[in-house]
Amino acid sequence: MTTATPLLELENVHKWYGQRHVLRGIDLRLHQGEVVCVIGPSGSGKSTLLRCINQLEKADAGTISLGGVDVMHEKRRGKLFERSGKDVAAFRQRIGMVFQHFNLFGHMSAVENVMFGPRQVNGVDKVVARARAMELLDMVGLAARASQLPTQLSGGEQQRVAIARCLAMEPEILMFDEATSALDPELVAEVINVMKELARAGTTMIAVTHEMGFARDAADAIVMMDAGLIIEEGPTAEVLNAPRHARTALFLGHVANRPDNRPDSRPANRPDV
């Protein structure tokens, strides 16, 4: 698997916000069917990383390639040029993104949210798009709420609609940016279950999450970020059970103590409080 071309490859990606160096040289590889969890303290650049990958923010240096093709630049007559807006949109379409605050289109019902992308971007016929949207809503367990507006749905339901909206575009990679951290504790599970289901079905995923239960069950690898750098990456069990970087161990200790992670994911060597 590791010998094939990675589906997504980042090389030495940098990002500045003004004077602030937010990503300081990120290298990352993601292969077809892999699930990677990105963890790290607040402000370490996890969201910025995902936003750079689908170019909601422009990376200032480095290369990002999807299926071996540079998504930011194209070569013409031996020179590198920025990609056109049309190309960028086409790349974004291949990478789905689920946001912390769902970002459902407020003026559209659940099913219209899911139909919107295929209709607008791919010009799919209305009847076909609606039928497909209903299938997807059914998959996330919300077929019965298809005609509700986002304001009439709970956070967990909104997030599941948002996932369906992504899936409707049939992306090659799904990215989750703390998809459950704006949810009430009792609603987290319904979203996590959908994410686990997708992982089981072989979806390629990058998930920024602090749900260690999800990481343990579904992730192939963990990437630990701190201050704009990846400080450790490795197979899930190795990173979680025997972190090599002291910062990772410390961070995992903090995360494990969050009430929603307590039951099964606390490192064995930590005393009971």
Added chain:
Amino acid sequence: MNTKTTTRTWYVRPEEPLQSDAAAAERGPSRRVHTRVNLTQILIGVVLAAILVVLGWSVLTNKNMGWDIVVKYLFSPLILKGISVTIELTVLSMVIAVVGGAVVALMSQSRNIVARAMGGLYVWFFRGTPLLVQLIFWYNLALLFPRIGLGIPGTDIWMDWDTNQVISGFTAAVLGLSLHEAAYMSEIIRGGINGIPKGQMDAALSIGLRRGAAMRKVILPQTLRIIIPPTANQFISTLKSSSLVAVIGGGDLLTCAQWIYSENFKVIPLLLVATLWFLVMTTAATVAESYLERWFCGNKERAPITLIAPANEEE
């Protein structure tokens, strides 16, 4: 036992099935509570009502008000003509102002610095000068450009007109009002666009929409809901400020009232006619606004209906 430790039983609500409306109804009607009589409030009410009656009486019975003349002119053809001009003027100016305002708003949101500067300059100029001055200015445009021409560069097609013929009172009025209102509308629309959470644009882009399409299909439709109330207010305020065009003979309701009283000298009755009609128009516009608002914003407030009665701890 230590005296400091007081025994305290913590309340745990026993498990019970969720209550339905029917169960809540079975608990019977709540106790009836009677309204308190507040003497001070009654007294204040009586005094205010008395003042209103006296004022109203003196106005209604004042000979100089000339109510008979008011009635005579209320539906006179010239007044009705004036009303229709006022409405035309307001609607036309507002339509132009909404379109122009949207253009200016998009310019001042643009990533192009020249467009941004132009948008800012426009708003700065037209909001910073009195409407009355602008109206007089447009009316006297002929002093600046005696002839107005339109042509297609590189061809022989060229038309021009005598400015004094093109700029009638009415056109000057439309020009002045719409340019002025466009500045306000652009601020309203800009506020509306900024009122949409940034995540909406992110989400639209992330599923593969281009920025322009995202603006048109995702941002602007949601902006509509935000800008309807202030736009309706702007409409009502334009309805009233359109009366300023009387100074340049715009032909509106006030202009017509003035034409009439300049001949028969019944100033107060004709101003009353205008006042009454303005009240009718603004009231109608206000009612229309509330319907419009309900129509556009109504479903947002449609709350889900729950069958679970609120818990009642005293039982």
